[in-house]
Amino acid sequence: MGSSAVSPSLTSMILNQGNSAEPHLSDAVTAIVKDQNNKAKAEDGSNEEDHISKLDIRVGIVRSVSAHPGAESLYIEQVDLGDKEADVPKEPRTIVSGLVRYVPKDYLEGRAVIVVGNMKPSKLRGVVSEGMLLCAMEQDLNGEVIKVGLLEPAEGSRPGDKITFEGYTDEATIPAAVLTPKRKWFEKSRVHFYVKNGVAYYKGSPFKSAQGLVRCKTISEGQIS
Structure with missing residues (x-):
């Protein structure tokens, strides 16, 4: 089954952004995390619409x-x-x-x-x-x-x-x-x-x-x- 947990590399990126992070980095990381979560949901069927x-x-x-x-x-x-x-x-x-x-x-x-x-x-x-x-x-x-x-x-x-x-x-x-x-x-x-x-x-x-x-x-x- 898929997992929605954020990978270590992404976690590190998020924690080390600080004030020196480029303005667009947070948006990029958010997009990657969202994509991972969507893939995990697709694998376990939790986002499947009921008809x-x-x-x-x-x-x-x-x-x-x-x-x-x-x-x-x-x-x-x-x-x-x-x-x-x-x-x-x-x-x-x-x-x-x-x-x-x-x-x-x-x-x-x-x-x-x-x-x-x-x-x-x-x-x-x-x-x-x-x-x-x-x-x-x-x-x-x-x-x-x-x-x-x-x-x-x-x-x-x-x-x-x-x-x-x-x-x-x-x-x-x-x-x-x-x-x-x-x-x-x-x-x-x-x-x-x-x-x-x-x-x-x-x-x-x-x-x-x-x-x-x-x-x-x-x-x-x-x-x-």
Whole structure:
């Protein structure tokens, strides 16, 4: 791990400046020390900005599942995220997921899931997808995905229930309206997602709805995507 301590040579320079030091020496030393401190923080990750507050992660209910007409590996799901307009419930969102090989249709349909609800809508083989289901995955030694499992909220969770992370977000946190792809807020957050003992975490803080912890029933240890 990096250290923010000032090196002996720099310490000596600072102590021996006195009145005879050139006027610019103090500024130069300060700049060097600041650069060393920044490098130390970069090494231990302490200056890394958290982007998790930008993500709108919610509970969804998969109302229906159909085969994608243009891709055998994709499902088209209608997912209720509790969206409302003027207090009137909106239609479920269309979400396209590559889960055909890993999750049976009968298991997925009617299931409570965890969704990133503010992904920028994008076409997947001609069908616009309006969100992303979060899943845990296991990989082999070559990095190939061999197993995928849904992240599922605690029993009693409802469509639209917010997922929070203690120490990072709470019920009052307002996410971005839409995740800007070029800023990579999702990608920068996702690298810190993982499952341990069946519980989903972000940087050691569990995924949690008002009803309890988010879990994966089929994968005990793995990454989340």
